[in-house]
Amino acid sequence: MESAEEWDRCLGWTFELISDDPVQRARARGRLTATQDRRSEALHAFNEVWRDEGWSAADQAGGRYIAERRKTLPDALWEFIPAESYADWGGLKYVLLYLEWEARYPDEWMASAKGWGTKHGSLHDLARAVPHLATEVIDQLVDLVCLAVRREHRCEDVGYAVLAKAVGGSRLRPFLLEIADDPDEGFRLRAQYLLWLLDHPEAPNPKAGQWKAWVKSQEAESVIERAEPVA
Numbered sequence: 001m002e003s004a005e006e007w008d009r010c011l012g013w014t015f016e017l018i019s020d021d022p023v024q025r026a027r028a029r030g031r032l033t034a035t036q037d038r039r040s041e042a043l044h045a046f047n048e049v050w051r052d053e054g055w056s057a058a059d060q061a062g063g064r065y066i067a068e069r070r071k072t073l074p075d076a077l078w079e080f081i082p083a084e085s086y087a088d089w090g091g092l093k094y095v096l097l098y099l100e101w102e103a104r105y106p107d108e109w110m111a112s113a114k115g116w117g118t119k120h121g122s123l124h125d126l127a128r129a130v131p132h133l134a135t136e137v138i139d140q141l142v143d144l145v146c147l148a149v150r151r152e153h154r155c156e157d158v159g160y161a162v163l164a165k166a167v168g169g170s171r172l173r174p175f176l177l178e179i180a181d182d183p184d185e186g187f188r189l190r191a192q193y194l195l196w197l198l199d200h201p202e203a204p205n206p207k208a209g210q211w212k213a214w215v216k217s218q219e220a221e222s223v224i225e226r227a228e229p230v231a
Helices: 004-018 022-053 059-069 083-088 092-104 106-113 116-132 135-149 158-167 169-179 185-199 208-227
Strands: none
Touching (some): 004 092, 092 106, 092 116, 092 135, 116 135, 135 169, 135 185, 158 185, 158 208, 169 185, 185 208
């Protein structure tokens, strides 16, 4: 699947997954389940032919399986795209859709199309592609980072720190500064951590251990401040 038109033909309906209308989202999830069932049936048929008749006889069944994979999520996103080609890739907007869906409706995403490996790979691929992406796409990445900051921590969220570091501060910093004053302590800490990353470009690439060490350092500083005598 190469052209943007082909992507839209196969997956254009998936934008209902992030609709504000719960009826539209439910309808889209039902359609997604149907595409996943067809994908699974096609894979089963391919395995049967390959087992009984050998690889040379499995071309048609393999083609059907690939075609069904292209019509569902997250399978359609399992392509290797060089960073310099990401901007022209027809699947880019569906990667962004998949991540926005997880951020906005995590329970529905978990029930219908959970893919931690896909999330991990997508965030790291986007980070590598940042220098080649259009301004409007960068704005979408900023929105995704802020969505991740303003919710409970989830598996593979360290990829958003990697993405934030790649996007840089000129676009992201004003939004993070606003969240850094949020009444919710979790939101504040995540925003402050990302601001620390932006202020320390020499720091190693973000990992879960780095985040935990940073949080401990903030706790230690808070203890010291509380212990200081009042002048």
